[in-house]
Amino acid sequence: MSTLMPTPGQTVGPFFHYGLPYEGGAELVPAGHPDAIRLHGTVLDGAGDPVPDSLIEIWQADPEGRIVQAPGSLHRDGWTFTGWGRAATDAAGRYSFTTVLPGAAEGDAPFFAVTVFARGLLDRLFSRAYVPEHPALHDDALLTSLPEDRRGTLIASSDASGLVFDIRLQGEGETVFLTFPDNGRLQA
Amino acid sequence: MLIVTQASELSTQAEVSDEIAAASKAYEAGDRGDAQPLLDYPPYRSSVLRHPTKDLHHTDPETIERWAPCFGPQDVSPLEADLTIQHSGEPIGERITVAGRVVDGDGRPVAHQLVEIWQANAGGRYIHKRDQHPAPLDPNFTGAGRLITAADGSYSFQTIKPGPYPWKNHRNAWRPAHIHFSLFGTDFTQRLVTQMYFPGDPLFALDPIYQSITDADARARLVATYDHDLTTPEWSTGYRWDIVLTGSHRTWLEDEA
Numbered sequence: 001m002s003t004l005m006p007t008p009g010q011t012v013g014p015f016f017h018y019g020l021p022y023e024g025g026a027e028l029v030p031a032g033h034p035d036a037i038r039l040h041g042t043v044l045d046g047a048g049d050p051v052p053d054s055l056i057e058i059w060q061a062d063p064e065g066r067i068v069q070a071p072g073s074l075h076r077d078g079w080t081f082t083g084w085g086r087a088a089t090d091a092a093g094r095y096s097f098t099t100v101l102p103g104a105a106e107g108d109a110p111f112f113a114v115t116v117f118a119r120g121l122l123d124r125l126f127s128r129a130y131v132p133e134h135p136a137l138h139d140d141a142l143l144t145s146l147p148e149d150r151r152g153t154l155i156a157s158s159d160a161s162g163l164v165f166d167i168r169l170q171g172e173g174e175t176v177f178l179t180f181p182d183n184g185r186l187q188a
Numbered sequence: 189m190l191i192v193t194q195a196s197e198l199s200t201q202a203e204v205s206d207e208i209a210a211a212s213k214a215y216e217a218g219d220r221g222d223a224q225p226l227l228d229y230p231p232y233r234s235s236v237l238r239h240p241t242k243d244l245h246h247t248d249p250e251t252i253e254r255w256a257p258c259f260g261p262q263d264v265s266p267l268e269a270d271l272t273i274q275h276s277g278e279p280i281g282e283r284i285t286v287a288g289r290v291v292d293g294d295g296r297p298v299a300h301q302l303v304e305i306w307q308a309n310a311g312g313r314y315i316h317k318r319d320q321h322p323a324p325l326d327p328n329f330t331g332a333g334r335l336i337t338a339a340d341g342s343y344s345f346q347t348i349k350p351g352p353y354p355w356k357n358h359r360n361a362w363r364p365a366h367i368h369f370s371l372f373g374t375d376f377t378q379r380l381v382t383q384m385y386f387p388g389d390p391l392f393a394l395d396p397i398y399q400s401i402t403d404a405d406a407r408a409r410l411v412a413t414y415d416h417d418l419t420t421p422e423w424s425t426g427y428r429w430d431i432v433l434t435g436s437h438r439t440w441l442e443d444e445a
């Protein structure tokens with residue numbers, strides 16, 4: 001149990017583009033990597049309009065399910081997989097990462113941990129993008145705790161280049177966003 | 189007046205202040221609110237279509253979420269902590285040191301972790317193509333910096349005190365001066381993006397972003413304190429701002445804690 005009160009969050013605002021995104025941020029592996037896949041999608045608001053000023057971060061295990069603790073995310077050397085990436089959405093609200101499929105411990109469903117920031121969003125949101133068609137999806141603790149009609153919002157779909165994960169901040173098909181114990185937030 | 193076309197769609201500061209007061213009253217009455225900003229906060233107009241309407245779903249972190257990405261000396265040059273030396277000349281404005289410690293909810297230092305900041309210049313203008321505020325750009329100031337915290341969680345930036353700036357939330361809306369901060373903890377779940385403010389800013393009461401944190405004590409945690417010990421004679425003033433991330437879910441070994 002925490003003893004200190006946390007510093008509250010605030011919106012990332014409209015002007016983060018020269019503070020946070022950086023060259024190579026979205027390439028966890030080079031596009032030519034033999035196991036490279038694309039994880040991409042669109043961020044949408046409550047009216048179904050794209051959100052062009054949002055920022056997505058992903059954090060994942062390597063394909064064997066190992067947690068990576070290697071530095072080098074900000075100046076990628078082309079060889080070191082760090083497990084972390086950052087991508088701003090474009091004018092059409094789209095983001096795109098070049099990465100590899102995450103693994104997980106035996107029997108667990110692998111996923112990308114996702115953080116969403118945007119102008120208009122007063123605090124960051126956490127979510128998960130699960131790898132589709134994995135046998136362990138059926139007994140995943142989080143997925144099975146969700147109403148059936150909302151589970152799908154956390155499962156990526158496949159396309160020719162990899163995986164698609166759209167993020168709906170509000171409204172029909174609203175993505176499930178997560179809160180963890182002890183984070184200073186009592187409610188949405 | 190030239191402002192008339194805008195006025196038909198934009199609220200006045202008085203109207204927004206009334207909404208802020210109503211939200212604050214609802215909080216006092218125990219209706220809602222906590223130590224974090226409300227995501228659904230209509231006085232901040234851009235939040236209306238961009239907040240989830242369903243409650244955040246409670247879950248326990250899985251292994252990957254109990255770890256955070258790691259950054260090292262190859263990621264950040266020590267020079268990037270000084271925002272005043274990125275160009276050939278001296279930036280305009282009040283030179284300041286902003287320093288403090290990053291700790292977790294149990295007071296453990298967040299060591300060797302990435303801190304990123306970005307801010308407006310002394311005139312309240314960002315180097316960003318979307319910033320249309322007709323205040324001057326400063327050719328000697330970009331306004332972005334980063335560093336890796338020391339073993340005791342401490343950090344220190346050299347920069348320029350940013351100016352307040354107007355925005356289009358409502359008519360004649362002004363943001364209190366602030367520095368944007370991005371922080372990582374030891375756990376993915378501790379990720380924090382926030383804004384640091386300066387003490388005594390007259391715009392606090394009028395600002396829907398600051399006021400979206402309905403708890404006054406929680407809001408106050410975003411305000412730095414003036415610290416004369418951080419000043420440099422004949423050179424700069426100083427502000428201290430300590431940052432507390434949420435609790436860690438990691439099982440700490442004795443020698444780590």
Ligand SMILES: [Fe+2]
Pocket residue numbers: 013015308366368
């Ligand atoms: Fe700002």
